[in-house]
Amino acid sequence: MTNDIERISGVLRFARYFRTWPQEDILELASLCQWVRLDTDTAMITAGEPASALYLIVNGHVELSYKDGDGKDGVIDLMGDGQLVGECALVPDGYYAVSLRTLEATTAIRIDGLAFSEFLSAHFDRALTMMSAMTERLCQMLRQAEELKCRSAAQRLGIYLLADAVPIDGVHETPLTIEKSALARKLGMTSETISRALKKLSEMGVSQHSNGHIIRIADAEMLAEWCGLSSNQGKEEQEDAFKAAV
Known part of the structure; x- marks a missing residue:
């Protein structure tokens, strides 16, 4: 781990949690952060352990999970670039409620929980910004839970693919940057x-290319x-809806 204030601040200023903060903050x-580089399938956070730090994912994907009353693992979410995890570290004497492990080689910024909590106590406006961002994230997770109840598997997959779709030569393409098994859990x-959902989506003009790593959508509006x-939303509003649903 290395401590590089200038490099870390360059990443933080573009993260949605901090992008409105003044440069001095x-x-x-x-100065409270460290770079962390982790290999694939490495535990970052373990449920039940004292919550000592938050992590901002810079590059890579991580899996948020829990154990039920029978000791079985359950996946809450997959998280990637620009997302913040470990908010329990802001609670005095808090413990992590969930576990976090890497799905691939991952770079993150580790934020000391106690020091960050003291910083927010001294910067009320910044604390409000964090509360707003965390509330937004909670609302997204609630919407995601609603999606699981109200839409079919193929529809949920379609929404996920639309969220990251990029227009290319009259169609839209989505790169699959995580394994399909991890996507299924998400x-x-x-x-x-x-696999059955992808087959159903093929009837809607969705096809797989580059050994399944590229998904092509013939008509994004129809999907x-x-x-x-x-279908009446503007492009920007529609993209926001895709992201919120995912």
Whole structure:
């Protein structure tokens, strides 16, 4: 681990949690941080352990999970670039409620929990910014839970693919940057279910390329309507809806 305030502050100022902060506060926060580089399948946070730090994911994907009353693992979410995890570290004498492990080689910024909590206590406006960002994240998770109840597996997968779709030569393409088994867990499916969902989506003009690493959508507007998203929204509003649903 290395401590590089200038480099860390350069990343923090573009993170949605901190992008409105003045430069002096960004630099002060950066002084509380460390770069962390982790290999694939490495535990970052373990449920039940004292919460000592938050992590801002810079590059990579991590899996947020829990154990139920029978000791079985359950996946809450997959998180990637720009997302913050470990908020329990802001609670005095708090403990992590969930576990976090890397799905691939991951770079993150570790933020000392106690020092960050003291910083927020001394910067009321920054504390409000953090509360707003965390509330937004909670609302997104609640919407995601609602999606699991109200839409079919193929529709949920379609929304996920639309969220990151990029227009290319008259169609839209989405790169799959995580394994399909991990994607299945994120969407509350099994690997077999996601295969059936992809087959169903093929009827809607969705096809796989580059050994399944690129998904091509022939008509994004038609797919969005089929998935239950409004076709009357503007492009920017529609993209926001895709992201919120995911």
